[in-house]
Amino acid sequence: MKKKVITVMQLFMILFVLCSSADDRKSSYEDMIMPEVDIRPLESQAKENFALRAQNLTVKEFLETLCFLSNRNYSFSNGVLKVNEYCRREVTVVDSTHEKDILKLADEILIPETTFRPPATIVDAVDFFYEVSQDYDAPEKLKSKSGINFAVKSPGEIKTVKEEEIKKNEPLIISDNWNSETLLKAIKRVCEKTNSRFIVYGKTIVFLPDENKK
Numbered sequence: 001m002k003k004k005v006i007t008v009m010q011l012f013m014i015l016f017v018l019c020s021s022a023d024d025r026k027s028s029y030e031d032m033i034m035p036e037v038d039i040r041p042l043e044s045q046a047k048e049n050f051a052l053r054a055q056n057l058t059v060k061e062f063l064e065t066l067c068f069l070s071n072r073n074y075s076f077s078n079g080v081l082k083v084n085e086y087c088r089r090e091v092t093v094v095d096s097t098h099e100k101d102i103l104k105l106a107d108e109i110l111i112p113e114t115t116f117r118p119p120a121t122i123v124d125a126v127d128f129f130y131e132v133s134q135d136y137d138a139p140e141k142l143k144s145k146s147g148i149n150f151a152v153k154s155p156g157e158i159k160t161v162k163e164e165e166i167k168k169n170e171p172l173i174i175s176d177n178w179n180s181e182t183l184l185k186a187i188k189r190v191c192e193k194t195n196s197r198f199i200v201y202g203k204t205i206v207f208l209p210d211e212n213k214k
Contacts (some may be wrong), residue, residue, distance in 0.1 A: 037055065053126055054204055056203070057204075098202065103142055110183075117126075123208055125153065126152050150204065150207075157209040195213035
């Protein structure tokens with residue numbers, strides 16, 4: 001079945017409906033768990049392009065992550081969700097209470113092989129890491145509770161460092177074949193091969209363009 005593509009603002013409208021459907025909107029906003037999220041980047045919306053693969057986020061956590069990835073801000077008061085239009089947001093160091101646990105888990109998950117071949121993109125890496133984090137997490141965990149959330153902000157700005165001739169909108173090429181290693185090391189290798197870095201934002205590992213690698 002072909003997946004329906006929706007805009008970022010439509011996502012915010014869905015969140016508003018979810019919050020509005022509950023008797024206690026504030027409780028809904030903070031406690032309601034979102035279903036598994038799979039958001040693809042849209043070429044027609046380059047300013048707010050991002051990809052997100054996540055599960056077990058509350059509506060509040062998802063909303064905050066969505067705003068961070070799409071360069072927006074929001075407010076929620078008196079039962080009303082307000083989201084501003086696109087605005088350039090500087091990426092600052094985020095104090096994530098989950099960072100230590102997420103990085104520890106990424107360093108514990110051992111994956112057998114990581115292979116990205118042309119024309120692989122950073123979005124493909126996000127998909128791969130999200131899926132293997134579930135597949136190779138502790139077997140006693142339920143799949144709905146396992147793994148790590150992944151995202152990429154501004155994927156069109158991330159490309160291989162050595163391939164300077166690659167045009168801005170052409171695919172990122174990561175050609176490598178690594179033997180068994182931890183998920184965290186594989187993530188770091190992708191950053192080494194590209195002009196990217198990663199941070200932990202809330203409950204999600206996010207790849208970002210690294211201004212120092214241009």
